[in-house]
Amino acid sequence: MAISEIKEYAHLTSEDVEALSDELTRIRRDVTESLGAADATYIRRAISLQRLLDAAARLVIYGSRRPAGWVLGTTALGVAKSVENMEIGHNVSHGQWDWMNDPEIHSSNWEWDMAGLSSQWRYSHNYRHHVYSNVVGMDEDLGYGVLRITRDQPWKPEHLLQPLRNILLAATFEWGIALHDLYSEHARAGTAAERSAHSRALIGKITRQAGKDYLLFPALSGHRWRRTLTANLTANLLRNVWAYVVIFCGHFPDGAEKFTLAELENETRPEWYLRQMLGAANFRAGPVLAFLSGNLCYQIEHHLFPDLPSNRYAEISTKVQALCEKYDLPYTTGSLARQYLLTLRTIHKLALPDRFLRATADDAPETASELKFRALREPVGVAPGSRIGLRTALRALPANRRTRRRRIPPLPTRDDRHV
Numbered sequence: 001m002a003i004s005e006i007k008e009y010a011h012l013t014s015e016d017v018e019a020l021s022d023e024l025t026r027i028r029r030d031v032t033e034s035l036g037a038a039d040a041t042y043i044r045r046a047i048s049l050q051r052l053l054d055a056a057a058r059l060v061i062y063g064s065r066r067p068a069g070w071v072l073g074t075t076a077l078g079v080a081k082s083v084e085n086m087e088i089g090h091n092v093s094h095g096q097w098d099w100m101n102d103p104e105i106h107s108s109n110w111e112w113d114m115a116g117l118s119s120q121w122r123y124s125h126n127y128r129h130h131v132y133s134n135v136v137g138m139d140e141d142l143g144y145g146v147l148r149i150t151r152d153q154p155w156k157p158e159h160l161l162q163p164l165r166n167i168l169l170a171a172t173f174e175w176g177i178a179l180h181d182l183y184s185e186h187a188r189a190g191t192a193a194e195r196s197a198h199s200r201a202l203i204g205k206i207t208r209q210a211g212k213d214y215l216l217f218p219a220l221s222g223h224r225w226r227r228t229l230t231a232n233l234t235a236n237l238l239r240n241v242w243a244y245v246v247i248f249c250g251h252f253p254d255g256a257e258k259f260t261l262a263e264l265e266n267e268t269r270p271e272w273y274l275r276q277m278l279g280a281a282n283f284r285a286g287p288v289l290a291f292l293s294g295n296l297c298y299q300i301e302h303h304l305f306p307d308l309p310s311n312r313y314a315e316i317s318t319k320v321q322a323l324c325e326k327y328d329l330p331y332t333t334g335s336l337a338r339q340y341l342l343t344l345r346t347i348h349k350l351a352l353p354d355r356f357l358r359a360t361a362d363d364a365p366e367t368a369s370e371l372k373f374r375a376l377r378e379p380v381g382v383a384p385g386s387r388i389g390l391r392t393a394l395r396a397l398p399a400n401r402r403t404r405r406r407r408i409p410p411l412p413t414r415d416d417r418h419v
Helices: 006-010 014-034 037-063 067-093 118-131 157-171 173-188 192-220 222-251 269-279 287-292 296-304 310-326 336-349 390-407
Strands: none
Touching: 006 014, 006 269, 014 269, 014 310, 037 067, 037 222, 037 310, 067 118, 067 222, 067 287, 118 173, 118 192, 157 173, 157 222, 157 336, 173 192, 173 222, 192 222, 222 296, 222 336, 269 296, 287 296, 287 310, 296 310
């Protein structure tokens, strides 16, 4: 099962969690108080760069006569769409730049270059996902309703198709998000009239978006309309796949923990902070890759401070890592390739019924709980009676298992190793 006692799982006392929260609050305050002209310049330059790249890409697509020109222009257009989607649209819609009081760069006004409506996304993402991050039964982003990514989600025969569903979701990610957001809006709508209004609003946005990419721009290209149409289709595909990879690497690799509804009962703000730290994962990136990913390579920092400007996440990450060292907590990160391969392993593995999986539901790479520590004695290699944190406890688990296997003959049908 997922985590139901986060302090026990994290090996922290209530006082520890309160102290950790105080330090995170100071980080927020320091960043908020230092926001200024340099940050405003950053986002305005990012918007200008994205628009220039978009325009230049379309000119190359239209004006080039060789296949290489089409490939170059289409790739550049895909990059422009990715930047607009992630570094600009996603972060502006989080309210990261509302402090500027610029009507153009404000969460209430920005409409992104995606099939879904920003307003519907803000509810499903900013509220349902970020407030209830990785809580099974509350966070609708756990598998987006089509993938099983934790054993807390009951297996169904349809999950056998999960590998294929995963590919289709990657290719059509903007459409999947649009329908996912509409579902969230329908779930909170009080009347049939409200649900109908949400549906009409989405249909209107889809009509405008598809009309722009697949009718207007091809029509403006005259006799070269096929070249523009295929370029737009390919650029949207590139953007969809890239957004999918970045988001999945931040939420579903090993170490991004899941939580039960019981954990929400009487949850305090300090415990919410701790849940964000344990429920997200980063991947290593330099400045260029960070920019192209919307700085969501810092998913832990983003979940801690979703409304702080993304250009500050790099500096925040060094402070968060220091806190993880201080409180002996894991800081889940790795290369982009590694995080994605771990995610793929989970998606393919959980397509199978649980009876084919060897690790227990409380001690698997993709699903863990505090119960896996209760059967252990003093961690091997740690002085008896000394207090340890989660990172040390996790490292000690393999040694404990080896010791237990030497002392207690395993049952023929039991195998506690990770799959």
